[in-house]
Amino acid sequence: MDFVTFLIQVLNGVQYGFTLFLVASGLTLIFGIMGIINLAHGAFYMIGAYICFWLFGITDSLLVAIMAGIPIMFVFGYAIERLAISVLYKRDHLYQVLMTYGLILILNEMQKILWGSDFYSVPIPEVLSGSIPMGNQEYPVYRLFVSLVCMVVAAGMYVVIGKTKLGMMIRAGASNREMVQALGINISRVFAVVFSLGAALAGFSGMIDAPLSSVYPGMGNYILIISFVVIVIGGIGSVKGAFVGAMLVGLADTFGKVLVPEFSSMVIYALMALVLLWRPQGLFGRVT
Amino acid sequence: MSKNNKSRRHFIAGAAATTGLVAASSFIPSRFAIGAMAPIKVGILLPYSGTYAMLGNSITNAMKMRIEQAGGRMGGRPIDYVAVDSEMSVPKAPQNTNKLIQKEKVDFLVGPVHSGIAAAMAKIMGQRKTPIMIVPNAGSNAVTGPLCAPNIFRTSFSNWQPAYPGGVLMGKEGHKTCVTISWKYGAGIQMMAAGRDGFATTGGKSVKDILLPFPNVEFQAHLSEIAALKPDCVFAFFSGGGATKFLKDYEAAGLKDKIPLYGPGFLTEGVEKAAGSAADGIKTTLHYASNLDNQANHKFRADYEAAFGASANVFSVQGYDTGSLLLQAAAAVGGDVEATADVINVMETSKVPDSPRGPWAMSKAHNPIQNIYLRQVADGQQKLLGIAAEALEDPAAGCKMA
Structure with missing residues (x-):
């Protein structure tokens, strides 16, 4: 592999890492703060993509579709939290797994009823549809744009969680739920907001990925598994960990495919096993 | 009491007779029951x-x-x-x-x-x-x-049938080297092998065979690899959502105009609308054309x-x-x-x-x-170009009946 190709592959890995981060951050946020294992996160991703496709059909603009889609996903997440998740906070993780697995089945079936089992696509907006020459090939502008958006979202999350009052409540709720309640903060409302934000993030990932991937039934299943690998590597509950984990998985997957194609499906799991052997709580996980 | 007994006897006799009838009827093989129109x-x-x-x-x-x-x-x-x-x-x-x-x-x-x-x-x-x-x-x-x-x-x-003529076609269109890419599962492996065999009959050679774990759709790393390898053409099989994504990524990576894409017809079947311009011009071979x-x-x-x-x-x-x-x-x-x-x-x-x-x-x-037909996507529709292989029979390797 010559140097230019190597650099392009690094870019591929980082770019893939960014898209993984967007999905994984919502998953880790919900777990870290609420202690909920949300298996339906991948289904939220898929619903986001379908909503984007649906709204694009009406508005004919990706920007408008995404802008309108995010609040829909937020409300959707809020409703799910109130109806299905809020009753499970005090229960064992197994109940949550059962419930959110059930949600996958329901959402998949809902998708089939609403949109059928066909696959669709959302076109890349005109301004972002070109490619820029890079070494011996061309690099799609939209992929770079997605990376940029993910960076902005990552920075936004950093600011919200680290610097705002909501962030403070979220962090406090994560470390000591009872104390926060004693201080007069409505923790169940904070949880509802966090869950909705997580759903909105997953949905947003699906929307922004829609033009890159196509929109098809079960598109969330694979991304869910990879996202779990990402957050296990990064340390469950840590957004910083999700970021580092996503980058590692993105790069490992990319170079695994190129260098050891025979084992490419194993590489990220081997990486996860190694990290867990070294640090069972993940790279940025807290020991509990 | 005796009356009761009698009626019970009657009942039992009746039941026995009925059972006998049912048993008798079930002795008649159903193939003779055609008159009764058994479904x-x-x-x-x-x-x-x-x-x-x-x-x-x-x-x-x-x-x-x-x-x-x-x-x-x-x-x-x-x-x-x-x-x-x-x-x-x-x-x-x-x-x-x-x-x-x-x-x-x-x-x-x-x-x-x-x-x-x-x-x-x-x-x-x-x-x-x-x-x-x-x-x-x-x-x-x-x-x-x-x-x-x-x-x-x-x-x-058979997986061999739509793929083999695709390989021959690449050779006929003047290509000498190719990269094959598909999912690592039965259909993908068999179609790629058949495509390579077809290509080899024209003196063509595959320089790299890429198999992705099914149903992985993250193609970018492999597209960069293909761009670096610069083969004359690419032979691919994916289907459904994966095919749409592959075609779109292939176009977005700027490869479509430089390295022509071929494949078994499933690559472009049913995805013409979703893939849009990314599918335009791609030639495939299949046993049907709409x-x-x-x-x-x-x-x-x-x-x-x-x-x-x-x-x-x-x-x-x-x-x-x-x-x-x-x-x-x-x-x-x-x-x-x-x-x-x-x-x-x-x-x-x-x-x-x-x-x-x-x-x-x-x-x-x-x-x-x-017949295996040669098709090309044009304006979101399959266009029939002709017959790629007439009355093609699968080699049926390993079948003891044939």
């Missing part, structure tokens, strides 16, 4: 949920439509369909198959879509004489190769659209032909489908002259001998 049982094992539900529905709809058009009877007998959702689950395949064979006692077993399930079913069928299995999609070479059996037939294709100009195809497409409000596809053609084969076989034995050996004799030598894909005949290994 023919057709078991169906296809996916009706998940990603491949569309395939299962297309096949079932078209098969039933074909039989309905012939009066809804086979060889004069009514039909009882028993459909089971395969859920595309290989582990559940033996159980589902046995349920249809032993509990439902079907005369014919139509299925599946998935090659892994086909292998599991074929292994069970190979140990039995009945029922007769008809594969309406799954292309696994093994089903009419090493696993072939007298009671296994296929109305679709705009084939023959009477049967025009009628079939019009009927299908009228009945189901959707365009017919290659899968519905396979379902339609499964219906034709069933009708032919049942008619030839006068509805006596329990005479399995006779039915197999008929099916073995059957020809399906009125297929939407053009006439085809059954090979010795029980796989269609059929």
Whole structure:
């Protein structure tokens, strides 16, 4: 592999890492703060993509579709939290797994009823549809744009969680739920907001990925598994960990495919096993 | 008391007589019960949920439509369909198959879509004489190769069939080197091998064979690799959502105009709309083209659209032909489908002259001998360019019947 190709592959890995981060951050946020294992996160991703496709059909603009889609996903997440998740906070993780697995089945079936089992696509907006020459090939502008958006979202999350009052409540709720309640903060409302934000993030990932991937039934299943690998590597509950984990998985997957194609499906799991052997709580996980 | 006893005796005698009658009637083999028009049982094992539900529905709809058009009877007998959702689950395949064979006692077993399930079913069928299995999609070479059996037939294709002429085509169009890319599973591996073999007959050589874990759709790393390798052409097989994404990524990476893309027809089948310009101009080879100009195809497409409000596809053609084969076989034995050996004799030598894909005949290994067409996507539609291989027969490597 010559140097230019190597650099392009690094870019591929980082770019893939960014898209993984967007999905994984919502998953880790919900777990870290609420202690909920949300298996339906991948289904939220898929619903986001379908909503984007649906709204694009009406508005004919990706920007408008995404802008309108995010609040829909937020409300959707809020409703799910109130109806299905809020009753499970005090229960064992197994109940949550059962419930959110059930949600996958329901959402998949809902998708089939609403949109059928066909696959669709959302076109890349005109301004972002070109490619820029890079070494011996061309690099799609939209992929770079997605990376940029993910960076902005990552920075936004950093600011919200680290610097705002909501962030403070979220962090406090994560470390000591009872104390926060004693201080007069409505923790169940904070949880509802966090869950909705997580759903909105997953949905947003699906929307922004829609033009890159196509929109098809079960598109969330694979991304869910990879996202779990990402957050296990990064340390469950840590957004910083999700970021580092996503980058590692993105790069490992990319170079695994190129260098050891025979084992490419194993590489990220081997990486996860190694990290867990070294640090069972993940790279940025807290020991509990 | 005595009255009571008497009535009980009467009752018992009556019951015994009734039981006797029932027993006697069950001694009469059902093949003599044709006069009573016992229905023919057709078991169906296809996916009706998940990603491949569309395939299962297309096949079932078209098969039933074909039989309905012939009066809804086979060889004069009514039909009882028993459909089971395969859920595309290989582990559940033996159980589902046995349920249809032993509990439902079907005369014919139509299925599946998935090659892994086909292998599991074929292994069970190979140990039995009945029922007769008809594969309406799954292309696994093994089903009419090493696993072939007298009671296994296929109305679709072997993975070798649509791929081999694609490889030959690349050579004919002047290419010397290629990269093959597909998913690492039965269909992907077999189609890539057949494409390479076809390409090799023209002196072409594959410089790299890429297989992604199924159903991974993150292609970017491999596209960068292809750009660095600079082959004359690329031979690819993906399907459904994966195919759409591959075509779009291939175009976005700027490869489409530099390195022409070829593949078995499934690469561009049904994705023309979703892939848009990314599919335009791509040449593929398949045993069907939607705009084939023959009477049967025009009628079939019009009927299908009228009945189901959707365009017919290659899968519905396979379902339609499964219906034709069933009708032919049942008619030839006068509805006596329990005479399995006779039915197999008929099916073995059957020809399906009125297929939407053009006439085809059954090979010795029980796989269609059929034309493979050369198609090109233009303006979101498949355009027929011609015949890539006429009356192509699968080599049926490893089949002891052939």
